[in-house]
Amino acid sequence: MIPEWMKEVDDGPCSCSAVYHGKKGFVGKTIDGIFGFLQEAFVSETYAKRKGLLQTLDPRAKLISILTIIFATSMVGDLNLLIAVYLATLLFAYLSRVEVLFFIKRVWLFIPIFAGIIALPMIFNIFFPGDPLIQLAYLGPGAVLGPFSLPESIFITRQGVNMAIIFTMRVATCVSAVVLLFITTPQQVLFKSLRSVGVPKIYVLTLEMAYRYIFLLMDMVREMYTAKKARTIRSRSMFEEQKWVGGRMGYTLIRSIDMSEKVHMAMMSRGFNGEVNVMQEFKMMHRDYLAVAAAISFSILLMLIAQDFILM
Amino acid sequence: MHIPDGYLGPYTYIALWIIMIPIWYYAGRKLSTELKSRQVPLLALAAAFSFVIMMFNVPIPGGSTGHAVGAAIIGIVLGPWAAVIAISVALVLQALMFGDGGITAIAANCFNMAVVMPFVAYYVYKLISAGTDVASSRRVIAAAIAGYISLAIAAAVTGFEFGIQPMLHHTAEGVPLYMPYSLGVTVPAMVLEHVFGFSILEALITALIFAYIQRTDTTLLYGEKSATQKMKKKNTSTA
Numbered sequence: 236m237i238p239e240w241m242k243e244v245d246d247g248p249c250s251c252s253a254v255y256h257g258k259k260g261f262v263g264k265t266i267d268g269i270f271g272f273l274q275e276a277f278v279s280e281t282y283a284k285r286k287g288l289l290q291t292l293d294p295r296a297k298l299i300s301i302l303t304i305i306f307a308t309s310m311v312g313d314l315n316l317l318i319a320v321y322l323a324t325l326l327f328a329y330l331s332r333v334e335v336l337f338f339i340k341r342v343w344l345f346i347p348i349f350a351g352i353i354a355l356p357m358i359f360n361i362f363f364p365g366d367p368l369i370q371l372a373y374l375g376p377g378a379v380l381g382p383f384s385l386p387e388s389i390f391i392t393r394q395g396v397n398m399a400i401i402f403t404m405r406v407a408t409c410v411s412a413v414v415l416l417f418i419t420t421p422q423q424v425l426f427k428s429l430r431s432v433g434v435p436k437i438y439v440l441t442l443e444m445a446y447r448y449i450f451l452l453m454d455m456v457r458e459m460y461t462a463k464k465a466r467t468i469r470s471r472s473m474f475e476e477q478k479w480v481g482g483r484m485g486y487t488l489i490r491s492i493d494m495s496e497k498v499h500m501a502m503m504s505r506g507f508n509g510e511v512n513v514m515q516e517f518k519m520m521h522r523d524y525l526a527v528a529a530a531i532s533f534s535i536l537l538m539l540i541a542q543d544f545i546l547m
Numbered sequence: 548m549h550i551p552d553g554y555l556g557p558y559t560y561i562a563l564w565i566i567m568i569p570i571w572y573y574a575g576r577k578l579s580t581e582l583k584s585r586q587v588p589l590l591a592l593a594a595a596f597s598f599v600i601m602m603f604n605v606p607i608p609g610g611s612t613g614h615a616v617g618a619a620i621i622g623i624v625l626g627p628w629a630a631v632i633a634i635s636v637a638l639v640l641q642a643l644m645f646g647d648g649g650i651t652a653i654a655a656n657c658f659n660m661a662v663v664m665p666f667v668a669y670y671v672y673k674l675i676s677a678g679t680d681v682a683s684s685r686r687v688i689a690a691a692i693a694g695y696i697s698l699a700i701a702a703a704v705t706g707f708e709f710g711i712q713p714m715l716h717h718t719a720e721g722v723p724l725y726m727p728y729s730l731g732v733t734v735p736a737m738v739l740e741h742v743f744g745f746s747i748l749e750a751l752i753t754a755l756i757f758a759y760i761q762r763t764d765t766t767l768l769y770g771e772k773s774a775t776q777k778m779k780k781k782n783t784s785t786a
Contacts, residue, residue: 260606260612261604261605261606261612262604264604264612265602265603265604268602268604269602272602275644275645276644279644302650305552305649305650305651306557306651308552308553309552309553309556309557309560309651310556310557312724353554353726353727353728357727398723398727401724402553402725402727405552405553406551406552406553406554408553409551409552409553409649409650409651410551410552410649413552413642413643413649413650416643417643417644422643422644425643426643435575437575437579437586437587438575438632438636440587440591441587441590441591441594441632441636442591442594442636442639442640443591444587444588444591444592444595445590445591445592445594445595445598445636445637445640446595446640448591448592448595449595449598449599449640451595452595452596452598452599453599453602456599456602456603473606473607473608476606477605477606477751477752477755478755480603480604480605480606480752480755481751481752481754481755481756481758481759482755482756482759483603484600484603484615484617484620484752484755484756484759485755485756485757485758485759485760485763486759486763487596487599487600488596488620488624488756488760488767489760489763489764489767491592491593491595491596492589492592492593492624492767494592495585495588495589495591495592495593496585496588496589498588498591498592499584499585499588499589502584502587502588503584507584508584509579509583509584509586511587
């Protein structure tokens with residue numbers, strides 16, 4: 236006797252293939268997420284290997300330069316200035332042989348999600364009063380929404396739009412600079428260069444090791460989810476599925492701690508005694524000093540203008 | 548929960564850097580005496596795990612999926628100080644590799660997720676589970692409550708950091724420069740969103756992971772080693 240559920244025909248595309256376009260469950264989403272991560276890591280490595288302007292800079296010089304610029308940018312409140320810095324990041328992306336379109340997409344992909352949620356309500360007069368730009372609705376006096384009392388009419392304010400644009404631009408400029416830093420620098424080199432901003436050796440080593448083991452653990456997670464997908468005929472109740480995920484997380488945790496013990500023993504047997512030595516293979520050239528000097532003076536300039544703006 | 552660059556003004560993020568540096572320093576000192584040469588591999592793997600835990604999608608009602616922060620279970624299993632470093636490393640990796648969380652806001656994010664969360668979780672768990680057997684179901688409930696409360700409090704702290712921005716940074720005309728909403732908006736928004744949503748998931752996941760570890764190998768739990776190792780020899784986890 237064949238049970239009823241086995242006779243059911245699923246006419247959707249085969250969910251076990253890699254190119255499944257239907258509605259994704261949590262299993263599919265996890266596998267996709269992991270592939271996305273691996274691809275992301277791979278793509279940024281290919282950019283880091285190109286021979287562009289930023290790639291040839293000493294990583295320490297690059298790290299310090301970009302960090303000071305980000306700190307300075309975070310203090311800027313003037314839209315024109317922010318646009319100028321943003322355009323400068325685009326110029327550097329171009330000079331570093333990163334496709335500018337890819338770069339813009341990479342930065343703005345996340346901005347609407349992060350900043351948009353915050354910035355969008357700012358433009359209405361519900362939160363901040365201002366001069367009306369476009370009237371949206373007339374509610375009449377005494378309108379309320381839950382515990383909040385609403386103004387008589389809802390409109391988009393000039394100040395609100397201005398504020399939202401400045402806010403979004405600042406976030407975008409900072410993200411742009413960070414993206415520029417990490418797509419032009421191989422990860423291991425980037426971590427090593429953290430020494431130059433005062434991160435202790437032991438954490439530089441921890442970071443480097445963590446980075447490597449992320450790939451291993453992620454592969455393990457992907458295998459678990461793929462194995463589950465391969466064996467799933469009918470989905471179980473949500474709690475059962477959640478229990479499965481919880482168990483897998485617990486297992487991953489146990490495996491990581493277990494692995495750390497083995498890694499520790501392997502390190503010990505090779506002569507590790509808790510002392511950390513990080514190889515210093517970087518060499519600062521004249522142009523690196525020049526880059527740092529330029530970035531710092533630019534950042535100071537930005538901050539000075541920003542302070543003036545606040546004082547005005 | 549990851550605060551990007553440009554949300555917090557310089558006063559706030561610099562203040563949080565000043566708060567975080569001694570915490571990191573103390574955690575590092577404490578761990579290096581406790582763990583000795585084991586410190587680097589254990590923290591590296593724990594950091595990798597903290598990173599990977601967010602990759603696990605969990606089905607939630609409505610056919611959607613969510614993911615846990617995981618700081619609560621890491622605090623309970625590794626102890627709060629190891630969690631500070633492990634989660635901080637994971638957050639730094641996320642900021643440097645994906646721009647997930649800002650560079651200037653690293654200290655703020657670490658404070659919310661790598662200090663507030665594991666510490667609250669660890670002490671709530673300890674308080675509720677005090678005096679109970681390692682395998683008791685009360686400990687699972689303790690873990691769930693720890694996960695729930697720790698995320699809710701971390702969200703409230705994040706909301707507070709957001710909410711003080713308009714007071715600290717605004718132009719002469721009173722136009723806010725950073726996060727524009729006041730405490731009256733940000734704290735309720737962050738707390739409500741978590742209390743009725745993410746915290747429930749965090750509680751569930753924390754409890755499920757805890758229950759799994761309880762069934763598999765309780766010697767892994769922070770502070771449980773000496774008592775249980777006498778009772779039974781270490782279970783080898785099923786591969």
